[in-house]
Amino acid sequence: MNVKNSAEEIKNNIKIVCAKTGRDPSEITIIAVTKYVSVERAKEAAAAGITALGENRAEGLLEKYEALGSEAQWHFIGSLQTRKVKEIIDKVTYIHSVDRLSLAREISKRAAKPIKCFVQVNTSGEESKSGLQPDETVSFIESLQEYEHIEVAGLMTMAPLTDDEEVLRNCFSSLRKLRDAVNALQLKHAPCTELSMGMSNDYKIAVEEGATFVRIGSALVGNSNGGG
Ligand SMILES: *Cc1c(COP(=O)(O)O)cnc(C)c1O
Numbered sequence: 001m002n003v004k005n006s007a008e009e010i011k012n013n014i015k016i017v018c019a020k021t022g023r024d025p026s027e028i029t030i031i032a033v034t035k036y037v038s039v040e041r042a043k044e045a046a047a048a049g050i051t052a053l054g055e056n057r058a059e060g061l062l063e064k065y066e067a068l069g070s071e072a073q074w075h076f077i078g079s080l081q082t083r084k085v086k087e088i089i090d091k092v093t094y095i096h097s098v099d100r101l102s103l104a105r106e107i108s109k110r111a112a113k114p115i116k117c118f119v120q121v122n123t124s125g126e127e128s129k130s131g132l133q134p135d136e137t138v139s140f141i142e143s144l145q146e147y148e149h150i151e152v153a154g155l156m157t158m159a160p161l162t163d164d165e166e167v168l169r170n171c172f173s174s175l176r177k178l179r180d181a182v183n184a185l186q187l188k189h190a191p192c193t194e195l196s197m198g199m200s201n202d203y204k205i206a207v208e209e210g211a212t213f214v215r216i217g218s219a220l221v222g223n224s225n226g227g228g
Helices: 003-021 039-047 058-071 082-088 101-110 134-146 165-184 203-208
Strands: 029-033 052-055 073-076 094-098 115-120 150-156 194-196 213-216
Touching (some): 003 203, 052 058, 082 101, 094 150, 101 134, 115 134, 165 194, 203 213
Parallel strands (some): 052 073, 073 094, 094 115, 115 150
């Protein structure tokens, strides 16, 4: 697959959705999720202008970081083991998967400056998905106040693997409503303006529902070194 072409196609799709919903495409950052692919593919994404890169394992992030460094902006998107925090903390700009206080404490302790974090919410109710329950989210975010290097940039969710548009839309719109509720509290440590939602299969619906970061792997860089 040609990363430049898929990047153009995705950008164009986002433009179309934005025109339809009255949004400005510049509000939306495409994160190239490079977890399945080689360093070369990650470089192709950066060369195609997609400089926000996402990895879900510390090892993967470190490998790509070594090759690209500050050419890219680094997003940690997967479940993060507390003991791995110190390996990635000085490399990432965003962590999309804060889902427990012990993790927040470790991030805050290891970081030299505030880290933009997303609180992960389980909007689908699936047991296999990580993240806070929606009704626990506000009090969780309030309790993050004591960690001086945590800045709650927004909320993140993963929708279920389904083609049922209504199910997907419900997940995304419930995350947006929750974001609005947290944002309205005007907490100093939690501006909570961003929504990290939408992947290869569902990013158009996510953008319709207000996504400001979409995390796209297979449709952008492929899902193996050979293509996909
Ligand atoms: C793998 C992954 C993605 C990208 O998945 P695709 O379906 O390949 O676009 C997005 N978000 C998270 C958290 C992931 O682990």
